[in-house]
Amino acid sequence: MNEPRYPLLSLSRLRLMTDGEGITTLVAGAGCPLACKYCINGELLSKAKPRFVTPQALYELVRQDDLYFRATGGGITFGGGESLLHAEFIAAFRGLIGEKWRICAETSLQISPQQLQLALSAVDEFIVDIKDLNPEIYRNYTGGDLTPALENLNCLLRHGDKKKIKLRIPLIPNFNTPADCDRSEALLRSLGAKNIERFDYVIR
Numbered sequence: 001m002n003e004p005r006y007p008l009l010s011l012s013r014l015r016l017m018t019d020g021e022g023i024t025t026l027v028a029g030a031g032c033p034l035a036c037k038y039c040i041n042g043e044l045l046s047k048a049k050p051r052f053v054t055p056q057a058l059y060e061l062v063r064q065d066d067l068y069f070r071a072t073g074g075g076i077t078f079g080g081g082e083s084l085l086h087a088e089f090i091a092a093f094r095g096l097i098g099e100k101w102r103i104c105a106e107t108s109l110q111i112s113p114q115q116l117q118l119a120l121s122a123v124d125e126f127i128v129d130i131k132d133l134n135p136e137i138y139r140n141y142t143g144g145d146l147t148p149a150l151e152n153l154n155c156l157l158r159h160g161d162k163k164k165i166k167l168r169i170p171l172i173p174n175f176n177t178p179a180d181c182d183r184s185e186a187l188l189r190s191l192g193a194k195n196i197e198r199f200d201y202v203i204r
């Protein structure tokens with residue numbers, strides 16, 4: 001069987017409390033099924049050339065911060081793009097490192113149910129970019145269908161540790177309103193969500 005490879009765009013070391021607990025290294029990967037209108041990664045994702053790394057090769061790149069990770073309860077955050085398109089790689093990376101570092105994934109949950117199952121077995125903490133839970137607003141802003149993301153969200157909240165699932169609701173200029181965000185938040189709470197963060201997109 002071919003070893004999974006991660007399309008690595010960049011590494012950002014020594015991040016503190018920005019994407020999960022403790023000190024983290026953000027590992028940005030290429031690829032996303034959505035086309036958000038204000039995507040800050042859009043240009044980077046379309047122009048940058050990823051290099052494809054094996055789990056062992058990624059381990060060699062990030063291991064220099066082992067002491068920081070272990071002292072602070074930190075570890076690796078997979079971002080993107082849509083990090084969980086690479087759930088098979090992340091599961092293989094987990095198999096390589098065992099439990100010694102925390103693994104976090106930033107995701108919109110626009111992935112297959114199989115990828116979500118793999119992620120549930122390998123990821124400690126999820127940071128979910130909800131966008132908006134009105135299907136029309138979601139489609140206008142992302143170009144995508146809300147349905148699979150919502151089904152995955154339901155599954156994640158049923159099977160994951162709710163305290164380790166952060167759900168981020170943005171106020172998106174020209175696309176939704178504070179009242180829309182209230183409705184998204186109410187729906188999330190009705191699904192049992194505990195950890196919800198609201199914030200404003202800043203358009204430059």
Ligand code: SF4
Pocket residue numbers: 032033034035036038039040041042080081082108
């Ligand atoms: S989900 Fe994230 S990476 Fe993908 S298009 Fe939207 S903002 Fe960009």
